[in-house]
Amino acid sequence: MSLVPHHIQTLEPYKAGRSIDDIKQLYGLKEVYKLASNENPLGISPLAHAAIAQAISGVNVYGDPLALKLRAKLAERFNLKIDNVIVGAGSESIIGNILRTFICDTDELLTSESTFIGFYVLAQASGLPLKKINMLDGYRFNLQGIADAITPRTKVVYLCNPNNPTGAIFTRDEFDAFMARVPERVIIILDEAYFEYASSDLTYPDSMSYRYDNVITLRTFSKSFGLAGLRVGYGFAHHKFIENLLKVKLPFEPNSLAQAGALAALDDMEFVQRTIENNRAGYTFFTEAFTELGLRWYPSWANFVMLDLETEARVNETFEFLLQRGVITRPLKAFGLPQCLRISIGLPKENEACVELLEKFVGEKLHV
Numbered sequence: 001m002s003l004v005p006h007h008i009q010t011l012e013p014y015k016a017g018r019s020i021d022d023i024k025q026l027y028g029l030k031e032v033y034k035l036a037s038n039e040n041p042l043g044i045s046p047l048a049h050a051a052i053a054q055a056i057s058g059v060n061v062y063g064d065p066l067a068l069k070l071r072a073k074l075a076e077r078f079n080l081k082i083d084n085v086i087v088g089a090g091s092e093s094i095i096g097n098i099l100r101t102f103i104c105d106t107d108e109l110l111t112s113e114s115t116f117i118g119f120y121v122l123a124q125a126s127g128l129p130l131k132k133i134n135m136l137d138g139y140r141f142n143l144q145g146i147a148d149a150i151t152p153r154t155k156v157v158y159l160c161n162p163n164n165p166t167g168a169i170f171t172r173d174e175f176d177a178f179m180a181r182v183p184e185r186v187i188i189i190l191d192e193a194y195f196e197y198a199s200s201d202l203t204y205p206d207s208m209s210y211r212y213d214n215v216i217t218l219r220t221f222s223k224s225f226g227l228a229g230l231r232v233g234y235g236f237a238h239h240k241f242i243e244n245l246l247k248v249k250l251p252f253e254p255n256s257l258a259q260a261g262a263l264a265a266l267d268d269m270e271f272v273q274r275t276i277e278n279n280r281a282g283y284t285f286f287t288e289a290f291t292e293l294g295l296r297w298y299p300s301w302a303n304f305v306m307l308d309l310e311t312e313a314r315v316n317e318t319f320e321f322l323l324q325r326g327v328i329t330r331p332l333k334a335f336g337l338p339q340c341l342r343i344s345i346g347l348p349k350e351n352e353a354c355v356e357l358l359e360k361f362v363g364e365k366l367h368v
C-alpha cells in the first residue's frame with residue numbers, strides 16, 4: 001500500500017507471548033505457569049490494589065494531566081525536584097516520547113545487538129537509521145564499541161542495565177569510561193527497568209548518583225512493583241530535558257487508576273522487598289538446577305535467566321515441550337538470539353515445575 005512508508009511496511013509487529021488461558025484451552029491443561037514476560041509472580045501490592053479500587057469511582061472525570069502527586073512523590077523518594085521527573089504509560093511510552101521530542105530527519109540512533117526489543121520497534125518506527133553494536137563475550141554490552149561507533153549524526157544511544165534479555169549488567173567503571181567519551185549533544189537513554197533487582201550490587205552504576213545533563217534514566221512500576229498491566233513508568237533527567245518531553249507527552253497518561261496505583265505502590269516497599277527476596281531465592285534455585293542439568297546459563301541481575309541452547313531448533317523443541325506441559329517461556333529469536341531461551345523467575349512452585357520438566361526433557365531428548 002503506497003500510503004505506508006517503507007520503514008512501517010517492513011516493521012515486524014510486536015508479538016506478545018501466549019496467554020495462560022490460551023494455553024489451558026489449547027492443551028486441555030488445568031494449571032499453566034507463565035514465565036515469559038518478566039512479570040511479578042507475587043501479584044499486585046495490597047496497598048496498590050486498594051487504592052485502584054477506590055480510584056475507580058472517579059474515572060468519569062479526566063485525571064491529573066501532569067501527574068503532579070506521583071511526580072512529587074518520586075522526586076521526594078529520589079531527592080530530586082518535581083521538574084526532573086516525568087511519568088508515562090509504561091517506560092516504553094517514555095522512550096517513544098523521547099524519540100518524538102528530540103530526533104530530526106538526519107539523526108541516527110545507536111544501541112547494542114540483543115537488547116530490549118521495544119527499543120528496536122520504536123527506533124524502526126521512527127524511520128531513522130539504527131546501528132547495533134555486537135556484544136562482548138557473555139552477552140554483555142560493549143560500551144567501548146558503542147562509544148567508537150558514535151558519529152556526528154548520532155543523536156540517541158539506548159543502554160539497558162540490567163539488559164533484557166541477557167540479564168547482564170555493565171559496571172560503574174565501564175559506564176564512567178563510556179560517559180567520558182560521549183559528546184554532550186548525544187542523548188543517552190539509560191533503561192533501568194530491572195533496577196531494584198540489581199541495585200544491591202556495589203559495582204552496579206546507580207544512575208541517581210550521576211548528574212549528566214544528556215542522560216535520562218528510565219524505570220518502571222511493571223516489574224518489582226507488580227503493576228505491568230496498569231502501564232506506569234517514570235524517568236529522571238535535567239529539568240530542560242523534562243520540560244520539552246512534557247510538551248510532547250499525551251496529557252492524561254498514565255491514566256488516573258495508574259497514577260493512584262503507583263502512588264500507593266510507592267508506600268509498599270515491603271512488597272518490593274518480598275519480591276526481591278523471592279527473586280533471589282528463585283535465581284539460586286534455577287541456576288543450581290541448570291548447572292546440574294548441564295544447561296548453559298548466563299549470570300543475571302534481573303528477574304529472569306537466559307539459557308543458551310546452541311541452536312534455534314533446540315530452543316523451539318524445549319519451548320514446545322514446556323508449553324505443552326503448562327510452562328510458558330520466551331524464545332529469543334525476535335531479540336536476535338535464536339539460540340537462546342529466557343525464563344522468568346516465578347514462585348517456588350512455578351520454578352520447581354519448570355525444572356522438573358526440563359529434567360524430563362534433558363533426559364528424553366538431549367542426552368539420548
Ligand SMILES: Cc1ncc(COP(=O)(O)O)c(C=O)c1O
Nearest residue numbers: 090091092116164193220222233
Ligand atoms: C528493558 C525493558 N525496558 C522497558 C520495558 C517496558 O516497561 P514498561 O512496562 O514500563 O513499558 C521492559 C519490559 O519488559 C523491559 O524489559
